[in-house]
Amino acid sequence: MKTVVIIGGGITGVTALYHLTKKQPDWNFVLVEQNETLGGKIRTVKENGFTIETGADSMVARNAGVLPLIEELGLGNELVYNETGVSYLYTDHTLHKIPEETVFGIPTSIESLNESTLLSEEGKRAALSDFDKQDNPFGPEDSVGDFLTYYLGPEIVERQIAPVLSGVYSGNLSNLTMKSTLPYLLDYKNEYGSIIKGFSANKETFLGDKARKKFVSFKSGLGTLVDRLAERSSSARILTGTKVTSLQKTGHAVSVSLHTGESILADDIVLAIPHDAAQKLVNDPVLDTHFNELKNSSLISVYLGFNLPDEQLPADGTGFIVMEGTDLTCDACTWTSRKWTHTSAERNLLVRFFYKSSNPHYSSLARLTEAELTEAALLDLQKSLGIHEAPMTVQITPWMDLMPNYHLGHSQAVARLSAELNRHHPHLHLAGCSYFGVGIGACIQNGRQIAHTLSENGDTAHKE
Numbered sequence: 001m002k003t004v005v006i007i008g009g010g011i012t013g014v015t016a017l018y019h020l021t022k023k024q025p026d027w028n029f030v031l032v033e034q035n036e037t038l039g040g041k042i043r044t045v046k047e048n049g050f051t052i053e054t055g056a057d058s059m060v061a062r063n064a065g066v067l068p069l070i071e072e073l074g075l076g077n078e079l080v081y082n083e084t085g086v087s088y089l090y091t092d093h094t095l096h097k098i099p100e101e102t103v104f105g106i107p108t109s110i111e112s113l114n115e116s117t118l119l120s121e122e123g124k125r126a127a128l129s130d131f132d133k134q135d136n137p138f139g140p141e142d143s144v145g146d147f148l149t150y151y152l153g154p155e156i157v158e159r160q161i162a163p164v165l166s167g168v169y170s171g172n173l174s175n176l177t178m179k180s181t182l183p184y185l186l187d188y189k190n191e192y193g194s195i196i197k198g199f200s201a202n203k204e205t206f207l208g209d210k211a212r213k214k215f216v217s218f219k220s221g222l223g224t225l226v227d228r229l230a231e232r233s234s235s236a237r238i239l240t241g242t243k244v245t246s247l248q249k250t251g252h253a254v255s256v257s258l259h260t261g262e263s264i265l266a267d268d269i270v271l272a273i274p275h276d277a278a279q280k281l282v283n284d285p286v287l288d289t290h291f292n293e294l295k296n297s298s299l300i301s302v303y304l305g306f307n308l309p310d311e312q313l314p315a316d317g318t319g320f321i322v323m324e325g326t327d328l329t330c331d332a333c334t335w336t337s338r339k340w341t342h343t344s345a346e347r348n349l350l351v352r353f354f355y356k357s358s359n360p361h362y363s364s365l366a367r368l369t370e371a372e373l374t375e376a377a378l379l380d381l382q383k384s385l386g387i388h389e390a391p392m393t394v395q396i397t398p399w400m401d402l403m404p405n406y407h408l409g410h411s412q413a414v415a416r417l418s419a420e421l422n423r424h425h426p427h428l429h430l431a432g433c434s435y436f437g438v439g440i441g442a443c444i445q446n447g448r449q450i451a452h453t454l455s456e457n458g459d460t461a462h463k464e
Helices: 009-022 066-072 108-115 121-131 144-152 152-168 184-192 197-200 201-206 223-231 274-282 286-291 368-384 410-424 439-457
Strands: 003-007 026-034 042-045 052-054 079-081 087-091 094-097 215-218 236-239 242-248 255-258 263-266 268-271 294-308 319-323 332-334 348-356 393-405 428-430
Touching: 003 184, 003 255, 003 263, 009 026, 009 223, 009 439, 026 201, 042 393, 052 294, 052 348, 052 393, 066 215, 066 439, 087 152, 094 255, 121 144, 121 152, 121 393, 144 152, 144 197, 152 319, 197 201, 236 294, 242 274, 255 428, 268 274, 268 439, 274 286, 286 410, 294 368, 332 368, 348 368, 348 410, 368 393, 428 439
Parallel strands: 003 026, 003 268, 026 236, 087 319, 268 428
Antiparallel strands: 042 052, 079 215, 087 094, 242 255, 255 263, 294 348, 294 393, 319 332, 332 348
C-alpha cells in the first residue's frame, strides 16, 4: 500500500488530500499541519455578531473548478455572493470614485475615460494614444506596467490603474508580468488594435450582472470549505499542531520525522507549504539558488467592528484604495459589512484595513503593538470616512513573509526549481501559492492536479 504525506493543511493541501482519498481509497494518507487548525490563510473568526476572515475573504466564482467543487461537496446552498458597488481611490484628502465602466481602473470607453476625476485633461488625451499605436512589441513575460504605460500613458497608469492592480496582485506593476496578471491584454491589442476597444467588446465579461457578482463565500465563512474537505477525507490521518522536523531519504522512500518523535515512511511527499519553509525541509544546497529566486511579501490586516449602522458608509461604495503620498498609512480599506452582508448579523459597521510591506510606512507599522496598530487604523478611518467612535471588535492579523510576490522571472524560476527537484528528489512535489497561483481558485486547481499526478503514478509504491 502506497503512503503519501502532505505537509501543509492550507487550501492546496486539504484539496489534494480530498481528491487523493477519492482516487486511491486503498492508499495510506497523512496530512501534517503545524498550526492547531487547518486552513492556512483561510481562517474565519466570529465575534460580537461579526464573521471575520483574517486571511482571504472570498473566491473568484468563474475560476475553473471552484463552483464544481462546491457543488460536489454539497455546499451550494451555503454560497453567498458579494454585493456590488463603487470602489474609490483616496487621494488629495478625498475619496474619488473609480469610474464604474472600468476594469482594474482601465477605461472601457472614451466616456468612462472622460468621467475620471483622477486624471488631468492632458492625462486623458495621452490615454487616447491607445487608439493610434498599432505596434505590439510586448510578450507574456514582459511587464504589465510597461505595456499599459506604452499605450495609455504614465498618468492614468500611476493615478488610476496601478493603485488598483497593485492592490490585487501585491506588487509593483513594473515587476509583474503580463502572464501573471492580465494576459488577455495582449490579445485585445492584437485583435482590436486598442486595449480600450478590447475591453469595450468584452464588457459583459467583466461588468455584466454575473461578472459583478464574481466573488463567493459561505454563510458561515470560508472556513466552511476547509472543514468540509477535511470531513470528506475521513479515511486519512490528519495531524494538526504537529511540526515536521526533517526529511531523510531511505532507499526508495523518504522518512518524515515529526516533533513528537514519530517517523513516517512515505513514497511521496507533497510540500504544500511556503517556499522558504520547503527549502529548510529539503535542506539541499543544490536547490538553494532556485528557492532563493522566489520572493515573499508581508501584510497586516486590521478589522474594526462598531456598534454603528452600516449606513454610516457612502451609500454606493464597497471600499477604497489609497494613492501613494497621502495622509493615510493604509494601502486599502474594504467596507466588509457592505461588500459581504453575511459578515454583520446586526447590519453593524465592519471595515478592514490593509497595510502592505510595499507601503513606505510599513517598517514602522510592523514594530507597533496591537493597541498602537488599532490607533493607526482608527486614525485612517477618521481621516477617510469621518468616523470617530471606539470599536467593539478588533481583529489584527500579521501575515509576515507569507504573501507570494510573483516578479518578472517567477515562472522561469519555478520551472527551474521543479526540474532540479524532480532530478534530485523525485519523491518530493511542490504545491501551493508560492509557485502556481495566489488565489484560492488557483490553489484548488493545483491541489486537484497534484492528486491526479500522484494517482496516475501510483505504481511506484515501496515494499515494506
